[in-house]
Amino acid sequence: MLQLKSKIYILFSAIALLFAYKTYAQHSCGTTHNTILSAAQASKESVSKAFENQYYTLRALKGTNSNVLQSIPVQVYVLSNTSSNFNLNTEKEAISRSISHLNRLFNAALFRFYQIAPVRIIPTTHNVLVKGEEQQITSAHYTPNAINIYIAPSLLNTALTSICGYITNTKPLQSIVMQRDCMYNNSSLAHEFGHFFSLLHTHGASNIQKTRELVNGSNCASTGDGICDTPADPLITPGVIDNFCRYNGAATDANGDLYRPDTKNIMSYAHKACRSHFSEQQQARMFHYFQTIKPLFSGFEAVPSSIETSRLDTKLSDVTIYPNPATGTALHIKTDVTEALNYSIMNYKGQVFSKGVVYNNTVNLAHLPQGIYLLAVRSRTSQVIRKFMK
Ligand SMILES: [Zn+2]
DSSP, X not given: OHHHHHHHHXXXXXXXXXXXXXXXXXXXXXXXXXXXXXXXXXXHHHOOHHHHXXXXXXXXXXXXXXXXSEEEEEEEEEEEETTSOOOHHHHHHHHHHHHHHHHHHHXXXXXXXXXXXXXXXXXXXXXXXXXXXXXXXXXXXXXXTSEEEEEEXXXXXXXXXXXXXXXXXXXXXXXXXEEHHHHTSSSHHHHHHHHHTTOOOTTOSOSSSOOOOOTTOTTTTTSTTSOTTSOOOOOOOGGGBOTTSOBOOOOBOTTSOBOOOOTTBTTSOSOTTTOOBOOHHHHHHHHHHHHHHGGGGSSOOOOOOOOOOOOOOOTTTTOEEXXXXXXXXXXXEEOXXXXXXXXXXXXXXXXXXXXXXXXXXXXXXXXXXXXXXXXXXXXXXXXXXXXXXX
């Protein structure tokens, strides 16, 4: 009976994993090390032995005294396209589940997050948010003394590839922007919270250059993520991890040692379904960092929970396109903006099909196969994205 149970469990897990790969594999994290490096640096410098001892003492008490958990307010905003099928109650339930899961992952770091006010809706005409555009939102919708989370239907980085989430430079506290499906995958939200609390990726500050951290750990404090109980990580990607979350890559470090990265670490680029824990020193680091920003959470005043209705505007917000669905080989752009405009056409994965200057308020679609596309129209100072079908 037990055997059958465990077989069923393994089968179920494998199916769940496969499903998760399929759904989320294409999105990566959009947080760049510049955003966190200063925070991480500040944290490293300010981490005193006293903080560290405090963490380990409190952690030891956790089993008997729940007061050691530090309660941190969060405010969730949902960007909602008013024309989309959107059920606020379903969304609220999913958000609550997501935050409960976050609390399980952060329990050992002694954090407990709670919603300071009900979820707020920001109506928008945009289906897609491009990294940087959130400034228009955060300037109009921001709750001080709380971690602000913004959920967008779809997120792209500035190279227009799909991303799961990122932390912003919003002052005084950084905010977290999440792509909607990633908000609920039980891994990406915790990953961005890790960045918020100053953690780097386990492969270090660069997503391009291989880490200089050695497998033998001799330079762990000064390279990689600067944390010594996370093994050297050569930037693991789903391609070098099997369906049971085991690393099967053959890369070696400068000494010729095979890497043995932690494929379950939340701050890695492993499959999102594999990522399930922070290391002890990562937890201590987050705890330390929180002590340095703690004053920013004080003096919170409750705000009315009414639903906000202001719109997300850009200078190009009047752009409309027609005919949609496109019937011929041309898509027309209507706008009062008179300066020269550039455009690019891409699919939801961020794959660009064509780009150039908008000439005669028209974009040529002759080469495009049938499908659903995004048209990005850019002026010198702003950008809008419109969905169209051909
Ligand atoms: Zn990241």
